[in-house]
Amino acid sequence: MTLPTRSYAAFLFDMDGTILTSIASAERTWTKWAIAHGLDAATFVPTIHGVQSVETVRRLNLPGVDPVAEAAAITAAEMLDVGDIEPIAGAAAFLASLPPERWTIVTSAPRALAEVRLKAAGLPMPATMIAADDIPNGKPAPDCFLVAAERLGVAAGDCLVFEDAAAGIAAGEAAGADVLVITATHSQGVKTSHPTVADYIGLSVVARADGLALTQD
Secondary structure, three states, X not given: OOOOOOOEOEEEEOOEOOOEEOHHHHHHHHHHHHHHOOOOHHHHHHHOOOOOHHHHHHOOOXXXXXXXXXXXXXXXXXXXXXXXXXXXXXXXXXXXXXXXHHEEEEOOOOHHHHHHHHHHXXXXXXXXXXXHHHOOOOOOOOHHHHHHHHHHOOOHHHEEEEEOOHHHHHHHHHHOOEEEEEOOOOOOOOOOOOOEEOOOOOEEEEEEOOEEEEEEO
């Protein structure tokens, strides 16, 4: 599938699975939590990706479980398990090539966890980053991308969203942005109508008069 051909005012990047991979770390923590709560981990754990932890817990509607407290405990555990977090191939160089005022990160992770994971992966944290703490309605609601675009001083419809998870893709669509899907962490690929790339190897950006455009070797 070909890359988007238009130029964009800014690029908005999801974090987990899009610019870094923390899947192993997250799934270890959530597997322990699921087993402790009598859940079938094999069925449950694949549902955690791309949404805020508190929403993942809340939708289970477990009796006697406080979603906010449980999510906080899960985040604390995840922050201690970052040894095998690494950037998606080519992500560091690609981000470094972008004008700093023309991109940001939009993540469903709490800010403290996002900072730890970005540091572990050796990736920069933009001052305009949107984290779970900043948005009452997480993905798939469009709020996070709308606020991110506003912070950058651009319209969401003039942004390209980089995503890997269904909830984030839906959020980007709802915000009116174009979406590019990163498939590096998906062994089976991703079923989507949006353009896809495996990673950032061979991906570069050209600054045009009307914005940023992608090219691929």
